[in-house]
Amino acid sequence: MPDLYPLAEPSAQGLLDVGDGNAIHWEVSGAPDGKPAVVVHGGPGSGLNAGNRRYFDPDRYRLVLFDQRGCGRSRPHAADPATGLEHNTTAHLVADMERLREHLGIEQWLLYGGSWGSTLILAYAQAHPERVSEIVICGVTMTRPEETDWLYRGVGRLVPGPWEAFRDALPAEDRDGDLVAAYSRLLNSADEAVRAKAARDWATWEDAVIAHESLGKPNAYTDRPDDALMAFTRITAHYFTHDAFLEDGRLLRDADRLAGIPGVLIHGRLDLGSPLKTAWDLAKAWPEAELTVVQDSGHTGSPAMREAVFAAIERFAAPESHAQ
16 A cells, blocks of 8 residues: 555635535645646535545645535535525536636646545536546446435345334335435424434444445444534435436436546445446446456445555646646
């Protein structure tokens, strides 16, 4: 495992007004004349992870991190039940990214992210291919209905006990229907106790899937502070109930819009929540994409997966002479 870079502190940060009463938090670190790159966080609703800065050479990259609508330090926060989600869709997030790029005066940037972040990366890149220099994705998803159905129902065949607990936490009349939509209703209940229990039950299921993976991390979701957990579960259920506000299969169908953009897709063979087939399908449809399958890794990663991510980002970094 290579040594990652020291954690660089932001040199600039702020809140960007993106309309609809929303402002997104952003921060920039690294070399002012370095190669622009942006980290697109997962979730949806997880918020940025400052540790991602360690993959990027601060002498060769100008790195942007941001919190998507409703989470992290963006405002208003989705933990507040008064915060509506009607203006929180994939199209809104794509527009926010483009507004942020323009605000920072960036012509083109490398996109890096994983899990839900990969869905948003693909949606943005297909909408604005001329603004994307390269793409690195770790843990490929396209948030198709079949993927959501697998994560919240199908994978229960492998962990039946935790899945039955996830299902049976719902009212009896909802247990045979759309579990994600039922949880979304609870997460938007007027009763604070109902919302808090639904968030905890949702996160306990997410933990069960992750913890059963090779090298899985227990309590990855339930360890979050209450506000962060509520925003994550409420926003995730909102997006997944609406199939990420994307036509089924659109990101795969329109993969030809990525033509000419170099890409690296990194995926764990043992990923229970997001099986390899999604990354495999995307790699076949996007000729410039290179698929790296990490044999020992699930969704939460492994040293070998981190090494693959680091190598991809190093490969695309600006030459030393350019960044100085």
